[in-house]
Amino acid sequence: MAEFDAIGPEFDEPLRPDYNVAPTTQVPVVRVSASRGGRVVDSLRWGLVPSWSSDLSVGARMINARAESVATKPAFRSAFARRRCLVPADGWYEWSARPDGPGKQAWYLTREDGGSCVFAGLWEVWGSGDEKVATCSIVTTDALAPLTEVHHRMPLLLPRERWAEWLGESPVDADALLAPPSPEWLAGMELRPVGSAVGNVRNNGPQLQAAVDRSTPVPLDTLF
DNA sequence: CCAGACGTTGTT
DNA sequence: GTCTGG
DNA sequence: CCAGACGTTGTT
DNA sequence: GTCTGG
Numbered sequence: 514m515a516e517f518d519a520i521g522p523e524f525d526e527p528l529r530p531d532y533n534v535a536p537t538t539q540v541p542v543v544r545v546s547a548s549r550g551g552r553v554v555d556s557l558r559w560g561l562v563p564s565w566s567s568d569l570s571v572g573a574r575m576i577n578a579r580a581e582s583v584a585t586k587p588a589f590r591s592a593f594a595r596r597r598c599l600v601p602a603d604g605w606y607e608w609s610a611r612p613d614g615p616g617k618q619a620w621y622l623t624r625e626d627g628g629s630c631v632f633a634g635l636w637e638v639w640g641s642g643d644e645k646v647a648t649c650s651i652v653t654t655d656a657l658a659p660l661t662e663v664h665h666r667m668p669l670l671l672p673r674e675r676w677a678e679w680l681g682e683s684p685v686d687a688d689a690l691l692a693p694p695s696p697e698w699l700a701g702m703e704l705r706p707v708g709s710a711v712g713n714v715r716n717n718g719p720q721l722q723a724a725v726d727r728s729t730p731v732p733l734d735t736l737f
Numbered sequence: 738c739c740a741g742a743c744g745t746t747g748t749t
Numbered sequence: 750g751t752c753t754g755g
Numbered sequence: 756c757c758a759g760a761c762g763t764t765g766t767t
Numbered sequence: 768g769t770c771t772g773g
Contacts, residue, residue: 535773536756563743565750573772576756577745587743587751608756610748617757653745666746712757714773 516629517543517599517676519552528556532721534602535714536560536576542634542649544598545680552680557598561650562639563588569639572648578635580654580669580691589650592635597679599671600634600651606711609663619711620663621725625703633669633679633691654693663704670694 514521528541539556546553560572578589604623611618624630633652640646652669660667671679672694678685693699707725710716 537773561744563750565743570771571744574746575744579745582744589744591750606756619757650744714757 514541514543514554514601517552517554517601519543519554520549521554528554530719531717532719533711533714533717534559536573540600540649542598542600542636543676543680544596544636545682555647557636557647557649559650560648561589561592561635561637562646562648564637564639566639569646572639575648575650577653577668578650580652583635583652583691584687589635592637592650595681596636597681598634598636598649599676599679600632600649601629602632604630605632605668606707607660607664607667608712617709617712618663619707619709621705621707621711622660622663623703623705625701630668631671631673631676633671652691654691657693657696657699659699659702659704670698672698 531538531540534540537558537560540559541554542557543552543554545551558572559576561575561578562569562572563575575588578586578593583589583593604621607620607622608617609620622630634649635652636647636649638645638647653666654669656665656667669691670693677683678690705725710721710724
């Protein structure tokens with residue numbers, strides 16, 4: 514993972530593309546490993562399971578952690594303090610309510626310049642011995658323009674200059690860690706309406722990517 | 738002291 | 750593990 | 756997040 | 768309506 518100056522994955526199966534990531538599936542993350550000497554890439558299970566949980570199933574509903582409370586919530590605070598990671602993606606999906614009538618509109622959000630989106634993540638280890646499972650969660654915050662067009666929350670996006678701070682490689686205070694990206698950086702987001710097929714995680718593959726690629730930006734008021 | 742909770746999303 | 754409620 | 760299920764008995 | 772699975 515040259516983009517992140519990270520090594521790996523060394524022990525997991527090679528990374529393969531995922532066009533529709535579901536909670537509880539493995540996702541690549543970048544984190545700092547003292548024993549391996551720097552930034553490493555590993556596949557972690559999406560949906561953070563606190564170490565004290567009695568079972569893995571709670572992870573399905575721990576896919577996000579609110580920036581407003583991540584430092585104090587028992588389920589997240591130790592991971593926030595000591596186990597932060599980067600979660601890279603080409604983009605992500607959001608769903609907006611249709612103003613008139615039932616149903617939802619799916620959207621694919623990407624960087625206009627084709628660059629990666631990097632989400633602020635947390636990781637945790639659950640279990641012991643052979644049962645050890647590493648899990649992760651993505652921090653969310655209030656949406657800012659232009660993302661407010663489709664949703665009132667968004668992942669905490671980290672421009673490249675904030676990666677080292679999030680990973681704990683350079684000092685920063687808690688408020689700065691959780692600050693949203695600048696309006697200028699957010700202006701580089703592209704929001705495209707996509708078909709409802711993305712709503713079912715069984716739909717996954719290059720074919721789904723093609724459907725997403727065919728979409729072009731459309732002014733919101735022409736959609737409904 | 739022990740028992741029990743520990744989370745987010747969205748929508749109403 | 751650690752905090753809150755009883 | 757959305758899609759899809761939504762149950763009990765007993766036995767291993 | 769609400770929970771589980773992906």
